[in-house]
Amino acid sequence: MTNKNVFLKKLCMTRSEENYIKIIFHLGGNTSTLISTNAIAEQMATKPSSVTDMSKKLAEKGLLHYKRYQGVTLTELGVKVALSIIRKHRLWEVFLVEKLDFTWDEVHEVAEQLEHIKSEKLIDQIDALLGYPKYDPHGDPIPSKDGEFLERDKQLLSDMPKQSIGVCVGVKDTSTPFLKFLDKNQIALGNTIKVLDIEDFDQSLSILINNKKLNISHQIASNLYVKKQN
Amino acid sequence: MTNKNVFLKKLCMTRSEENYIKIIFHLGGNTSTLISTNAIAEQMATKPSSVTDMSKKLAEKGLLHYKRYQGVTLTELGVKVALSIIRKHRLWEVFLVEKLDFTWDEVHEVAEQLEHIKSEKLIDQIDALLGYPKYDPHGDPIPSKDGEFLERDKQLLSDMPKQSIGVCVGVKDTSTPFLKFLDKNQIALGNTIKVLDIEDFDQSLSILINNKKLNISHQIASNLYVKKQN
DNA sequence: ATAAATTTTTAGACAAATCTAAAAATTGGT
DNA sequence: ACCAATTTTTAGATTTGTCTAAAAATTTAT
Structure with a gap:
């Protein structure tokens, strides 16, 4: 087991926390881009004040850096967590389309739920069942267990x-x-x-x-x- | 779509509510057996006072009959909800064993999470993928979409x-x-x-x-x- | 039948995640 | 550089699901 996975295992995150991390990653994608409170609030369909509260909590947990009135950036750990959620989301999307005949527009809502299921064996076996796909049904790259992925061909x-x-x-x-x-x-x-x-x-x-x-x-x-x- | 499924669709239940209904069903299994507050508390690994609160809420929603100091019984709707959760749990267990090489003792914890995923299409397609199994890996019967199941002669x-x-x-x-x-x-x-x-x-x-x-x-x-x- | 034991409920508190409204800090235009 | 607009934070409230401790009802035993 890699060092990263030890960390991920110890971290126990709520569904809401995971959604914040995922959204912040999608807004920035790395450890150096500052993401504003308002931008997060808009994506999360919530209020800026709620984002401030959550930012403090996630900073406390070591998932992001937060400075008042500045915004947040993901820590390395935060990026790893984000990638593991995105990996799960995209693998479930492939599964739904390939194995269960879902259409591309039906997958997202269900994958949003499935991405929060906690079981390392589950997602690794799904990965194997699907033959270790590199891209999801929308063409987005699927991060590997170690968080590596190939940017899609645009x-x-x-x-x-x-x-x-x-x-x-x-x-x-x-x-x-x-x-x-x-x-x-x-x-x-x-x-x-x-x-x-x-x-x-x-x-x-x-x-x-x-x-x-x-x-x-x-x-x-x-x-x-x-x-x-x- | 059956009348029952219309009801189930309108009902939006939290994970906690679903767990209470499932536990109450396992303790009684029908609309006539009175289940005590303490028995539920023990199974849910919670306190009797919490059970009282939840009983009131679920009675309010029409899922069970509750009378102070007496206990609860499931309503017909409550039984239907319980069966739909049990159906999901057991189908996921079959899936994990048959398709993902889980062993008997590994399935329960993951199925406990998967049973709360909300998507009628998802579980129906899993059912089809598995060839409409009648029993789960522990030999327990899987309710059909309409809530019918055969207890095995064992x-x-x-x-x-x-x-x-x-x-x-x-x-x-x-x-x-x-x-x-x-x-x-x-x-x-x-x-x-x-x-x-x-x-x-x-x-x-x-x-x-x-x-x-x-x-x-x-x-x-x-x-x-x-x-x-x- | 009544006292003791048990079960159940109530009342009040807490943590998580959210909200509104108001205050504070930052940013932008002139 | 200053005022106005915007962004962000704080303070206090709400909801859900839980807890503890105490009160109330029921059940059991003599």
Whole structure:
């Protein structure tokens, strides 16, 4: 048994604590990014005052660093805990889709419950049963027992072929004009985008997003990351 | 969807409430047996005063009948809820043993967690994946979606006469030491057991199992259920 | 039948996780 | 640098499930 797992075993965490750690990880993902109280509150669908209370408790437990009015960062231990929860969540998602015929939109709610089941043997056996998958049904990477994982293969929208479908996962250019353009056109993280056509003349794209057809320039498309489906 | 399932869907129950209902069912099993506050407290490993509080709450919700100083009985709805929890618990136990190589003594703790996962589709698909089993790994019957189940015609090994043959179908004692003993001696559900001899002095038995002769105490034999062969 | 023993309930407290409302600190615009 | 807006924290309350200690009801024994 690794050193990490000894720590995880000793730590007894409530469901609520685990959800905070998971959300904080998703908002930052490492030990150096400061996450604000309000951002956490919004993701947790709770009030900032509740977040402050929980931040103090989790800092007390050594899972994050907290400084008044500054925000929090995960400790190394906090990252390990987050990865172990995410590992469980994503493995359960694969299980539900592969073994129990769940559709992609049905898995999340159930996986949110299953990720809190406490049994090392359980999740390791599920992992084995599934053949040690590397990605979940949404294409997100599944951390190994030791917390290692491969970042998913995302690509620029401009590199997608005609008729392909992807989910918007990030931007390359982070300038204000570009982000404003995205806002104005209601292009947001998580949106599904289908490439309808690519114009030979200027490589501009005709895409389907939010059930609406939209034409965007090659320059726009070459600054949007998508995760290709299938 | 049956009427019952409509009710179960509307009822939102906490984990603690579900555990009370399950324990009360195990102590009585029907709508007419009065269960005492102390008995529940002992099984729940809690104090009688806590049981009183919870009894009032569950009566309020229509799951049981409660009269001061008398005890409680389950309502019809309470029985249905209990059966649905027991169904989940036992199906998960089969899953853990059949699909994930858990041993008899490892399943209980994890099934205690899994039985509270809320998803009708999840448990129905697990049921299908397992081929709609009728009995769990301890030989206890699994209620159907409609709450019906067949108690098995079984008897204690200690009540079998010399030279009789039976098939192991369950255990009376489900404690870890007993289950570990069975694992160690390769006594498992489905094994055929022949009673070779019964010692007058201490009622210990000499049995034939897996084509091997084995001596077991009367105490062991009185905690093993077998189904007698014609 | 009545006193003693037991069981059950009540009353009041506590911990966890949340909330609201108000106070304090930080940030941003001019 | 200062005022206004925003963010964050504090203080105090609420809910759920539990506890202890004491009171009340029931059961048992003589």
